[in-house]
Amino acid sequence: MKSEDLSKFHELVVLRLKELLSSRHGLTVKDNKEDVLEAASRFDAADLNELVFALRRIEKGIYGQCVICRHDIPVDVLKSNLNARLCPSCETVMREKTDPSN
Ligand SMILES: [Zn+2]
Numbered sequence: 001m002k003s004e005d006l007s008k009f010h011e012l013v014v015l016r017l018k019e020l021l022s023s024r025h026g027l028t029v030k031d032n033k034e035d036v037l038e039a040a041s042r043f044d045a046a047d048l049n050e051l052v053f054a055l056r057r058i059e060k061g062i063y064g065q066c067v068i069c070r071h072d073i074p075v076d077v078l079k080s081n082l083n084a085r086l087c088p089s090c091e092t093v094m095r096e097k098t099d100p101s102n
Pocket residue numbers: 066067068069070071086087088089090091
């Protein structure tokens with residue numbers, strides 16, 4: 001992913017974290033990313049953890065990479081789900097594997 005895209009997603013993820021923290025926990029978090037991370041880490045909530053995970057991957061520069069095949073996940077997919085870890089084809093494979101009707 002291009003670095004300009006990475007920083008765009010960085011903003012989106014931090015914004016989403018702040019929204020979650022303020023709506024669910026009544027916390028007003030300053031713009032400082034460390035504050036947001038600190039606040040998020042105090043709560044054991046799956047969606048917060050997912051966003052923190054996404055943020056860490058942005059910092060490592062590997063955000064948007066499928067965790068299985070390492071191909072890029074389409075930006076549209078990431079926009080609709082900031083926590084997406086799988087590319088569409090791996091997603092399909094995983095869904096078929098875990099679908100009990102198969
Ligand atoms: Zn994949």
